[in-house]
Amino acid sequence: MLLWRYICHVQFLVMLGLYIWLGLTPSPELYVPIFNDKLMHFSGYFVAAFSISFAYPHQRALLKASFLILFSIGIEIGQHFMPPRTFDVLDICANSVGVLVGLTCVYLLTRNAPWFKQFLFLGSD
Numbered sequence: 544m545l546l547w548r549y550i551c552h553v554q555f556l557v558m559l560g561l562y563i564w565l566g567l568t569p570s571p572e573l574y575v576p577i578f579n580d581k582l583m584h585f586s587g588y589f590v591a592a593f594s595i596s597f598a599y600p601h602q603r604a605l606l607k608a609s610f611l612i613l614f615s616i617g618i619e620i621g622q623h624f625m626p627p628r629t630f631d632v633l634d635i636c637a638n639s640v641g642v643l644v645g646l647t648c649v650y651l652l653t654r655n656a657p658w659f660k661q662f663l664f665l666g667s668d
Contacts, residue, residue, distance in 0.1 A: 555598035566618035584637035592645025
């Protein structure tokens with residue numbers, strides 16, 4: 544079960560690396576089709592909430608939310624220095640809502656679906 548937790552940590556770190564790369568590359572549309580910017584921000588950070596929850600299931604939701612929101616703010620600040628990218632407060636809002644909705648879903652699933660809780664905490668102490 545230690546392998547499971549290792550895999551969860553690796554997938555979270557890979558996801559962060561991917562978000563940094565996509566967030567700071569000059570033309571992300573060359574690699575990912577853009578269909579609705581704010582929806583993509585929301586969904587990306589919704590997925591990030593699940594990802595961090597599997598990597599660190601025992602951490603408090605407030606700490607996980609704070610990390611992901613500050614991470615997204617950091618990427619937005621980085622975009623300010625990477626033309627043609629720009630800083631956008633609405634992107635931060637979409638990211639933050641995605642994090643909060645994602646962590647709320649994880650919480651509800653953990654409380655109401657025993658199979659999910661077992662899957663989330665697989666390999667934990």
